[in-house]
Amino acid sequence: MNYFYDVLLLIFILGLFGYTHSFLASLKVKEFIKQQFGKAIAFYRLFYNLFSLVSLYLIWEYAPHPSLKIYKLNPPFDYLVLIPQFISLIGIIWCFKYICFKEFLGLSQIERFLNKEYSEDELDEKMTFRVEGPYKYSRHPIYFFSIVFLVFRAEMDLFYLTMLVAFIIYFYIGSVYEEKKLIRIFGKIYEDYQKEVPRIFPIKIFNNKS
Secondary structure, three states: OOOOOHHHHHHHHHHHHHHHHHHEEEHHHHHHHHHHHHHHHHHHHHHHHHHHHHHHHHHHHOOOOOEEEEEEEOOOHHHHHHHHHHHHHHHHHHHOOOOHHHHHHHHHHHHHHHHOOOOHHHHHOOOOOOOOOOHHOOOOHHHHHHHHHOOOOOEEHHHHHHHHHHHHHHHHHHHHHHHHHHHHHHHHHHHHHHHHOOOOOHHHHHHHHH
8 A cells, every 4th residue: 555645644734733733832822812812811721732632633533544564562562661651651740740730731820810810911821940850851851751652652553653753853843932932931041941951852861870
């Protein structure tokens, strides 16, 4: 079978998702929402997350699925890959220890909206800057642990491999745009942080050991 066009279409769909995802997260879009809808900005983060989840579900279900088999691990190796996956899930939980999970989901913003004691600016997502835990080793540790989780897989086909490569590329490109926003918010303190801590992969851990 010819999988070339299926892969091209899948890449296009994933690229469109990545562009839309980054565009909707930009400060310009948030400012536009504030200007047009005022305090309704409190619901934007939750809408953004739901939109992303629904979009990913639709891509997973209805995008082309080039089914060329690349590998399939036999026992016990198919169970061994669960170990790094489990460790990466623990790592993601570790990351959320240092950020507000309700703020990340968009629930805290809605609580502030219902409280009616907050200004329009206070209803947007609150950005915090803390160099603690995994953030001492990676500026985007959630991306790092997500990549680890996605890479270790007992069975791989062309569809999943295309998704994997696309998401790794998106994590990098998305982090670039995200950090431009963070520099606008936090200024020089974040620029200094960029110089000290790697973007995604905690390579300085190994450099310090050598």
